[in-house]
Amino acid sequence: MVSKTVNIKDVAHLAQVSTATVSRYLHGELNRMTPATAQKVAAAIDKLNYVPNAAARQLITNTSKTIAVIVVNAADSFSTSLFKGICSVLEPEGYIPALLDTDSSQAKEKKLINSVGLSTYDGLILQPLGSDVATIKEEVRRQMPIITLDRNLDYSPWPQIISNNFDISQKAARYFYQQGFQDIIVLTSPTAIASTRQQRLAGLKSVYQQINLIEIDENHYDHHHIITELRQILKNSSKKTLIFGIKERWLLEFLPELISLGLLKDNNIQISGFADTQLVPAIWPGAKMINQHPWQMGKQAGIQILQLIKKKSDISPTTIIPANF
Amino acid sequence: MVSKTVNIKDVAHLAQVSTATVSRYLHGELNRMTPATAQKVAAAIDKLNYVPNAAARQLITNTSKTIAVIVVNAADSFSTSLFKGICSVLEPEGYIPALLDTDSSQAKEKKLINSVGLSTYDGLILQPLGSDVATIKEEVRRQMPIITLDRNLDYSPWPQIISNNFDISQKAARYFYQQGFQDIIVLTSPTAIASTRQQRLAGLKSVYQQINLIEIDENHYDHHHIITELRQILKNSSKKTLIFGIKERWLLEFLPELISLGLLKDNNIQISGFADTQLVPAIWPGAKMINQHPWQMGKQAGIQILQLIKKKSDISPTTIIPANF
Structure with a gap:
């Protein structure tokens, strides 16, 4: 298991570049270096048989660049439109939204919220099925940026995006x-x-x-x-x-x-x-x-979770995206 | 920031239980302990203001219990049926499938595969859009269990589930x-x-x-x-x-x-x-x-990725789930 003993510094040293350059290479940002540099990094990675350790990397950077999106039913086009709207904002900012499916089950919803709390997600956008604020708090167990949408939560400490x-x-x-x-x-x-x-x-x-x-x-x-x-x-x-x-x-x-x-x-x-x-x-x-306008609701949720991550404080507690008749 | 200096051992010590019990509590497995034990753990967590560090935990356990599922378009019911079939197998085994959306874009597909390789997912189930085997290998950059489905990949090293x-x-x-x-x-x-x-x-x-x-x-x-x-x-x-x-x-x-x-x-x-x-x-x-039977295809992909994770070797390189006319 040669790979276990090799780290990013070894790669940088062999390739005669900075660790930041190796990191950029690993993130596929090849437009930020010359082809010759990319080739040197690739050769060093090959030679050392270097495998980046994601958990170790996240421990250092304290960010996974992934946002959990829990929806009530992945088969509903309303839920997938919310997700697409969220993606439209987060992806250009370098975040990956990951959709988790409650599948209309309250038991699964609790389990998913719990799992998100225990995982390395940078934030949670939740379309609540039946959980109230106390239940969500109990399951998530840590301080993290949270936005809820579609379903109204009473006495919520988190910004919410709802319809009329x-x-x-x-x-x-x-x-x-x-x-x-x-x-x-x-x-x-x-x-x-x-x-x-x-x-x-x-x-x-x-x-x-x-x-x-x-x-x-x-x-x-x-x-x-x-x-x-x-x-x-x-x-x-x-x-x-x-x-x-x-x-x-x-x-x-x-x-x-x-x-x-x-x-x-x-x-x-x-x-x-x-x-x-x-x-x-x-x-x-x-x-x-x-x-209704689920895509717009998702987009707004994406905007607001970025604001929470950047620790902006002037976020409206409730945003209404009105439907048309 | 008291929470940063407290770890799971401190909680276990104060509650006079094993760290395994604290871990079970954190995963919501309350049926595996007495209510009195759960209460002791909860009290210790409160008193110490303990926040589990997901990245640190994953570094120790080397598992995130999360499987990435990359689909070509989250708005297609074919893709969401694949996902539901995958969930039907993985969830009972304690894994959380996370859906990532290629959104019919080859550039996004490459970015997502790259991100999965750099993150802590335990495996990848991929509905390829346009990437070939070489591209996927280049982006994923690490050894991980991979299953592809729906689209045929030539000369693939990974088991695939396709239709006729x-x-x-x-x-x-x-x-x-x-x-x-x-x-x-x-x-x-x-x-x-x-x-x-x-x-x-x-x-x-x-x-x-x-x-x-x-x-x-x-x-x-x-x-x-x-x-x-x-x-x-x-x-x-x-x-x-x-x-x-x-x-x-x-x-x-x-x-x-x-x-x-x-x-x-x-x-x-x-x-x-x-x-x-x-x-x-x-x-x-x-x-x-x-x-077609996307739910069945997803279910089969779920079964096979579990086999890969458990390092079973007798997996068929190609499984055909036939459609009806």
């Missing part, structure tokens, strides 16, 4: 109610643990006194059973009905079958809800959706 | 050709750098001597221009035409508009291609798609 879930849901509900859609069916993932969904539902409830609520567990549900329930409600209603997806996924899953079953008669049915893509209007051209 | 892209494309092409679809339009991202796309196209070419190929750059393209091109081809063709998406995204983007423009007359047009979701048949009910 209540207001925009209320606006959409008013619009359809005034158009004569007096019945409403709401498709949602469970609302108990997610403040975002609660706020959206509250916005709808501020307009509609009665709501046909269909809560669907993301990991355990019976597609056919839900279709049957929808059919029942639609057949029993004599009024114009709004079908509202608090989460786009459920519209995408159930609309095609409702259409092919002939259950959506034009004029009597309208479709709305929160959209991360353009797919709902592709399936049902009359749909009028609420569009 | 040529065979399944050929099978689909033959099916439609025999049904009388003599013209074909192919929608694809650029094929020059991606072996997967090349193999799919080759499978089609083995049946169709002439192909209307529309190559679309993922980051720079003009939606309207492509619609115009599609309209032109469809209007000029008098034969039954197959529209084939080498990538599902392009069918999802352009089909709705082609439908609403009235360009897809039943019987004369058929839709096929590679699908990661059920959305194409939702938009065009007659579509007959090729379904």
Whole structure:
């Protein structure tokens, strides 16, 4: 194991360059040296069979240049858009965002936060699933830059980036109610643990006194059973009905079958809800959706975590990126 | 900065437990100690204001329990399904998979591989975009467990998990050709750098001597221009035409508009291609798609990287997870 006894100074000495130059070479910054220098460093590394020890390097520099991004579900385009927005800011600054997936499981969320606290990440951007401030603090166990986004955290010590879930849901509900859609069916993932969904539902409830609520567990549900329930409600209603997806996924899953079953008669049915893509209007051209801006939210989170890392103190505790309807 | 001078031994000593017990506590393995022990450890940590140093810990244990997963595009459901399959195997074994996004950029891919080599990841699962074996070796710069998946790498020293892209494309092409679809339009991202796309196209070419190929750059393209091109081809063709998406995204983007423009007359047009979701048949009910199994591919990659970490040597150099048509 020759490599264990060789360090960066040995490489620098043999190549007759500074350790900073070797470090730049190892980081691929070849534009910051002449080709001849790069060749000398490469030859020295080869000759000494030098393998940089990442943990040792991080112990010295006290930075991993990696930011953990914990999202509620990596398969949701909302979560991946957040991540892309974060990347758009952090990568040009030399940071690597690493996405970790809660997979809609509170147990996994706790485990991931714990693991981030024990690892060498320089910061954490968290889309909370169900954890409150006390739980996050308990799991993370160390002082580190933290930004939360999408879900509101009460009494949070960390800056948060959220959307205007209540207001925009209320606006959409008013619009359809005034158009004569007096019945409403709401498709949602469970609302108990997610403040975002609660706020959206509250916005709808501020307009509609009665709501046909269909809560669907993301990991355990019976597609056919839900279709049957929808059919029942639609057949029993004599009024114009709004079908509202608090989460786009459920519209995408159930609309095609409702259409092919002939259950959506034009004029009597309208479709709305929160959209991360353009797919709902592709399936049902009359749909009028609420569009959030997860990429912008991610970008803002990236900007703010850099400010925290640079120990700037004038960061707004709450930043709202409004949705459109 | 009291915390800097305190280490895990001090905590263990004060709590009158072993350092292993403190370590278990820090990893949240509370089921492996009595509540009284956990309380003693917590009290000692509080009293000493102990903050575990992740880099120091990793230097001792020589493991981060984190596996890097580099995917070509975090916004593609194919990539996130790979990731979910990987998670399904690694998480129960105590490893955290971290997703890093190439974002369809060869420059970013090289940078990420370089960064993984310099960081404390225990292994790398790579969905290569355009890098060949020599480039990957040059960037990663250290011996580490590596598995590649989805894209075939020539002369690879690392086990790879791939699909049967040529065979399944050929099978689909033959099916439609025999049904009388003599013209074909192919929608694809650029094929020059991606072996997967090349193999799919080759499978089609083995049946169709002439192909209307529309190559679309993922980051720079003009939606309207492509619609115009599609309209032109469809209007000029008098034969039954197959529209084939080498990538599902392009069918999802352009089909709705082609439908609403009235360009897809039943019987004369058929839709096929590679699908990661059920959305194409939702938009065009007659579509007959090729379904790959990215979750299974990811799962297999997870199994094999664990075997590499455990230094097992009897791993198949190539594992094929076949698609369905």
